[in-house]
Amino acid sequence: MGERRRGIFAIYLVLFFMSLSLHIQFPIFTPYAVALGATTFFVSILMSVSSFANLCGNLIAGPLIDAIGKKHFIVVPLFISGLLMAGHGFVTGPDGLLVLRLFNGFVLAFMTPACFALLSGYARNSHEQGKNMAFNGLLITIANILAPLIGGHLVEHVDFRGSYFVIGSALLLTAVYALFFIKEFNPIVVHREKVASGGRFKLSQQLVAVYFVSFTLMYVHGTLMYELPFLMVEEGISMSHGGRLFSIIGLGTLVVVCMTWINRISASIRTMFGMLVLGFSFYQMVMPLVPISFNQTLFLIGAGLGVLFPAVTTLLTENTDKSKHGTAFGILSAVFSLGMITSSLVAGTFRDMISPYFLTFVVIGLSITVIGMQMLKVSPKPVLHK
Numbered sequence: 001m002g003e004r005r006r007g008i009f010a011i012y013l014v015l016f017f018m019s020l021s022l023h024i025q026f027p028i029f030t031p032y033a034v035a036l037g038a039t040t041f042f043v044s045i046l047m048s049v050s051s052f053a054n055l056c057g058n059l060i061a062g063p064l065i066d067a068i069g070k071k072h073f074i075v076v077p078l079f080i081s082g083l084l085m086a087g088h089g090f091v092t093g094p095d096g097l098l099v100l101r102l103f104n105g106f107v108l109a110f111m112t113p114a115c116f117a118l119l120s121g122y123a124r125n126s127h128e129q130g131k132n133m134a135f136n137g138l139l140i141t142i143a144n145i146l147a148p149l150i151g152g153h154l155v156e157h158v159d160f161r162g163s164y165f166v167i168g169s170a171l172l173l174t175a176v177y178a179l180f181f182i183k184e185f186n187p188i189v190v191h192r193e194k195v196a197s198g199g200r201f202k203l204s205q206q207l208v209a210v211y212f213v214s215f216t217l218m219y220v221h222g223t224l225m226y227e228l229p230f231l232m233v234e235e236g237i238s239m240s241h242g243g244r245l246f247s248i249i250g251l252g253t254l255v256v257v258c259m260t261w262i263n264r265i266s267a268s269i270r271t272m273f274g275m276l277v278l279g280f281s282f283y284q285m286v287m288p289l290v291p292i293s294f295n296q297t298l299f300l301i302g303a304g305l306g307v308l309f310p311a312v313t314t315l316l317t318e319n320t321d322k323s324k325h326g327t328a329f330g331i332l333s334a335v336f337s338l339g340m341i342t343s344s345l346v347a348g349t350f351r352d353m354i355s356p357y358f359l360t361f362v363v364i365g366l367s368i369t370v371i372g373m374q375m376l377k378v379s380p381k382p383v384l385h386k
Helices: 003-023 026-035 040-068 072-090 094-120 126-181 205-235 239-257 260-264 267-286 294-318 322-350 356-377
Strands: none
Touching: 003 072, 003 094, 003 126, 026 040, 026 094, 026 126, 026 205, 026 239, 040 072, 040 094, 040 205, 040 322, 072 094, 072 126, 094 126, 094 322, 126 239, 126 294, 205 239, 205 267, 205 294, 205 322, 205 356, 239 294, 260 294, 267 294, 267 356, 294 322, 322 356
16 A cells, blocks of 8 residues: 555544544533533533634634644644543533533634645545545545444443543544554645636635535534434433434435445536435425425435535535645635534524524525526536546
């Protein structure tokens, strides 16, 4: 195995175990916060403060990653995050959770764009870039399927505090692996007429549209992360069953990302199709159009997310020079965080007055309009890449 392949393998492994460790807490966090005395609105604050800190860190991270290097911003945040996650097991009230999530959100802001920027540097062309992102999406999807199942069963055996000790330990072990095996790699520069190399990062109309779709993607994700745990609390669903609900979403994503031929279709077409699937699914949750179950709707949402995420990252790299990928992915992570912040606050504020699922449908509708208008402005592109 060559140095390049070993580097890609190491990044994939770190992203997989990072995602697995962090997603274990999805079915755990809200019930744990409620057990510690958090109200419905305070839970939305807890979820939003992490994303807000993440957003602030993302805005700082991008230029630093481009200037200093990527490995430092992967290893150090993993170590700190592991300690902070273990610290969740020692808190005695929701205020302690607030402080820990604030710091954890900030340190993780440096790691995700660094990983994606390093991964993008291994691609020789846009087609290989799409393959790398799709395979990474496959691994993270598998992690997202396994993690809620592990989390749901873990809390039933070692309670909430023990579960966070396990999560923290897993992140620390991942940090040790990253320290020894992740290598910096000089990006393969591919010159394109559409994107000027060097100079300052420029926010074009195409990138604005991509970032708006990215915001919507995380708005969808944030609504589900807020509503599904409350479904467990309000209807008395067991932790293991709640974990299965999250895994159904991941399973829908897994089915799509395994269809590698989809990556041959234009990223713009995939983006529009994914948004339409999400729009239908959330409208189905509010006002059923066809006789399908809640679980089947969650599966469709997962499929829509599976189409969208690789398409969005591909559009981002196609419209950004490789020397600015750290900045581009830093902004992308900030937009992701903004989507999570907004969805959590909106759901926590208005869920007693109007369904958060309907509000999410409205946001998806706006996003479909934006990306549709952008597709009409650009010159037609072939659907299939040669």
